[in-house]
Amino acid sequence: MKDLLRTNSSLHEGIEKLLNIQAKIESDASNKYLAMAAWLDRNGFANTADYLYKQAEEEREHFLKVFKYITEMGGIAVTPTVSEVQQEFRSMKEVFEIALQNEITVTNAVNKIVAKCRTENDYATEEFMMWYVKEQREEEKNARRALELFELIDENSGSGKFELDKEIAKIGAIE
Numbered sequence: 001m002k003d004l005l006r007t008n009s010s011l012h013e014g015i016e017k018l019l020n021i022q023a024k025i026e027s028d029a030s031n032k033y034l035a036m037a038a039w040l041d042r043n044g045f046a047n048t049a050d051y052l053y054k055q056a057e058e059e060r061e062h063f064l065k066v067f068k069y070i071t072e073m074g075g076i077a078v079t080p081t082v083s084e085v086q087q088e089f090r091s092m093k094e095v096f097e098i099a100l101q102n103e104i105t106v107t108n109a110v111n112k113i114v115a116k117c118r119t120e121n122d123y124a125t126e127e128f129m130m131w132y133v134k135e136q137r138e139e140e141k142n143a144r145r146a147l148e149l150f151e152l153i154d155e156n157s158g159s160g161k162f163e164l165d166k167e168i169a170k171i172g173a174i175e
């Protein structure tokens with residue numbers, strides 16, 4: 001049965017597995033941003049909360065995009081389980097440090113798929129993944145800019161938190 005299914009799929013089994021892992025990573029990323037947005041929201045950072053609510057939606061789209069691609073190519077898209085995500089943070093800065101770390105992890109996973117595509121001569125998936133390569137370049141740049149703002153604005157000065165909330169949210173607005 002498995003072999004028969006394979007004849008309907010142009011996806012290499014190893015690539016299909018990596019794409020399903022990617023789907024889970026994107027789905028987890030959406031939930032992580034959602035928890036960050038809620039933390040920011042309940043701590044008075046309304047602007048950055050909106051920014052990360054939007055990021056959570058974008059990650060959900062990234063998840064769906066790869067999930068549907070697996071089916072389109074005749075593979076089996078596995079609905080990811082929901083993982084526990086961090087709900088509490090020490091500071092706004094910690095939120096954005098973790099956000100950058102997460103984006104780097106996503107980039108590494110994307111690169112791993114592209115490398116595998118090259119060894120398996122799967123040019124269709126490689127071309128599909130280029131969208132993610134570009135997206136990750138942008139998302140890492142934004143996450144780094146957010147952290148850079150903590151160097152420019154003192155979080156512990158009088159209006160520091162208020163300024164950071166405003167300035168970081170602008171990164172999302174100019175996307």
Ligand code: FEO
Binds near residue numbers: 026058062103106139
């Ligand atoms: Fe879709 Fe930012 O990872």
